[in-house]
Amino acid sequence: MAGNTDAAFAYDEPSITTLLSWTAFLLALNLINVALDKLIYCGLIGQLFIGILWGTPGAKWFDHETEAVIQKLGYLGLIMLVYEAGGLSTSMKSVKANLLLSICVALTGIGAPIGLSFILKELVSASSVQAFAAGAALSSTSLGTTFTILCSTELIATHLGTVATTAAMLDDVIGLVMIQVISNLGVADASFSPTTVVRPVFVSLGFALGILLGCTFCLGPIFKKALVAKHRAPDFVATMQFAFLVQTVSLVGIVAGASYAGTSSLFAAYLVGVIVSWFDGLVVESKETPVSDGTQSEARISQSSQDKETPTGTKVYEKYYKEPVGRILIPLFFVSFRALYT
Incomplete structure (x- = not known):
């Protein structure tokens, strides 16, 4: 020993x-x-x-x-x-309504620095590769800085905040592609590999479309039925602990899957947050429009089940994550x- x-x-x-x-x-x-x-x-x-x-x-x-x-x-x-x-x-409704504007903002934030670098490259006798690399570096978005400032100014839920956050996430995905391009250009025998360059884009699109279709045609209808029949479900399903488990497993699983697939883990975390926010919206809608099969008894059961406190993503985050994340992890x-x- x-x-x-x-x-x-x-x-x-x-x-x-x-x-x-x-x-x-x-x-x-x-x-x-x-x-x-x-x-x-x-x-x-x-x-x-x-x-x-x-x-x-x-x-x-x-x-x-x-x-x-x-x-x-x-x-x-x-x-x-x-x-x-x-x-x-x-x-989710705000993201859909402002998607075109967010794309324009993202493309402007990427294209303007790269274009300016090419215009000014003659001042320092830089090559086209160097100009592209400099422009790509200037076009990158700091997600942490963007989100923190929007939260501290309480603009995160506004029209401006929605456009800025969506554009920042698009910049993050496009930034992955530019990193691959610059890496290929930096090799002595530079040759583009289509797989390594376009893979982050297609994987990101696949994740986004897959989650959108899955929530719209599969998880959404199931969740709506579960809200109506909540009185028949086991008691533990409606607990904060169960919601914490489901949301945490979803976050860890999707982020890990995105990273192994070759796309941004931050983009995956953003998608999970949007999913949970969308489900929270369904909970609110179910309370505003109680469902009945035509009989008063079932209507009363449905209404009473909706009146029970449903653990939403925001409540789960505030109870389990907010303090340690806000006081320790984000400052670090x-x-x-x-x-x-x-």
């Missing part, structure tokens, strides 16, 4: 210096975020600077292994931010996000 030091991970009590550093770090993240949100609706700026101060290239109170862990936890926060602010807070994302600016 003496020679096998890797047989188990030994538990060592953290030093008081480490505990004080982490305590100050987490408190500063949330206090500065709240203060700056009240003043300029942009608390994430303070979190960026705290990341610079605590890590590299600042005081380096965190080693590289700790920074790597913070980065991974922060990406979980980004996925949950896209799920809640991008999808769960978005109305912006702490690690500061690496782009240092």
Whole structure:
């Protein structure tokens, strides 16, 4: 046993210096975020600077292994931010009504920087490949920044918020394709591989269309019938715990499937949020228009079953996810996000 030091991970009590550093770090993240949100609706700026101060290239109170862990936890926060602010807070009807405008905004945000890079390439004697790479880098959208600012300004549920979030998600998918194009151009014997370039687009479209058709023709009708016959279902089906399990499994499963298939995990998280938001809308509609088969008894049963509190996606998120995600995971994302600016 003496020679096998890797047989188990030994538990060592953290030093008081480490505990004080982490305590100050987490408190500063949330206090500065709240203060700056009240003043300029942009608390994430303070979190960026705290990341610079605590890590590299600042005081380096965190080693590289700790920074790597913070980065991974922060990406979980980004996925949950896209799920809640991008999808769960978005109305499906609003997305459909503004889809054309969102596409125009997304294409403008991508095409304008690339076009400007080609116009200005002669000023620095850049090649066409370099101009394209520079324009593609400028056209990328920070989903975390976009959603956080829209939430802090309470614009996420407005017409502007719907257009901005949908356009940002389209930019994210197109950005995957541009990464593949730039990667191919960077190879010495550059040759385009159609599969690697167009795969993210077709996989993303397949996910979106598959989910849309599945919800419209399969899950939607089943869910509507389940709402009417809720009084016949087992009691555990109407609990908050069951809703949490179903929504969490759906989120993890679809995000994992999208990543393995070759599309954006953030796009998948957005789609799951939209699905849950759509089902929440069906719950509201069922309460507004109670169903009856023609007999008063069945009408009363249907009405009483609808009057019972139905756990929606928003309620599940607020009970199980909101505090840890908002206080720890999302701040850790912006702490690690500061690496782009240092």
